[in-house]
Amino acid sequence: MIATNDRSLTEKILKLKEEKSIYIIAHYYQQEDIQDIADFIGDSYAMAVAAQKSPQDTILVAGVDFMAESAAILCPDKTVLTPEPKATCPMANSISVDEVLKFKEKYPNSIVMSYVNTPAEIKAVSDICCTSSNAATILKKLPDDAHIFFIPDQNLALNTASNLSRNVNIYDSDCPVHAALKKTDIEKLKEKYPDAKVLVHPECIPDVVKMADYVGSTSGIINYVNNCDQDTFIIATESGVTYPIRQANPDKKLIMASENMICPDMKSITLQKIYDSLKNRETVIKVPENIRLPAAQALEKMIAYTS
Incomplete structure (x- = not known):
């Protein structure tokens, strides 16, 4: 349930992005309330393509810094905003x-x-x-x-x-989020849920990948669940991916492979930061031409x- 203040902020964001003609692109690892206000949600590849196809001249990228940079690289004639310039990726x-x-x-x-x-x-x-x-x-x-x-x-x-x-x-x-997952984490869950399908992101270590029923990107994992008749899944990627899956498959059971599969940089972006970014048109991402x-x-x- 959305808190009253969050609902009010969401409404302000939706109104502001319409008034200022700003297109919001978000990664699947973003918080649920941010996915809800995005015009487009996808993995890194889909976000890059969406930036090129954006109907607006200003894009806000709700993701880590390299995602905003990719949009700026591919769209030199557009203004690209990031709501949190410190959100980055150690790897x-x-x-x-x-x-x-x-x-x-x-x-x-x-x-x-x-x-x-x-x-x-x-x-x-x-x-x-x-x-x-x-x-x-x-x-x-x-x-x-x-x-x-x-x-x-x-x-x-x-x-x-x-x-x-x-x-x-x-x-x-x-x-650090994917590589921390161990084979024993999956083995313990398989003992408890023997019929569950194991879905693994390829950033996980090879020993974990070998235990998977499906290995693929964030969007690939989502599509697998959407098209599978099975009702129980062990999800081995960042926790944000479960939100769009639950929306499309409310009757399916999703089990996170580890409660620690949370990217702190992705989750550092908030509705308030997005609102401030839209209102002030900052921070603008620019990549030197060379x-x-x-x-x-x-x-x-x-x-x-x-x-």
């Missing part, structure tokens, strides 16, 4: 431009395939980007003999490459490969 920030350039210097004919969960500067020195929903599709299209540097999430890289029997170079970094142009090439190549 995305783990790799430096120097490390990428040193790899490219060592292997001149290599292909740098970077997760969209990276800063604009990393995208700018990448050959192509990917998301968890399209990583396999893109990797399949790269030459079999290519020297690939798949960065920065080692679990996404390992799980994707293993399924395709491809060799890739990885970077020692992972998502970074934006090569980063856009990597993102647009990703979209072209998967469209």
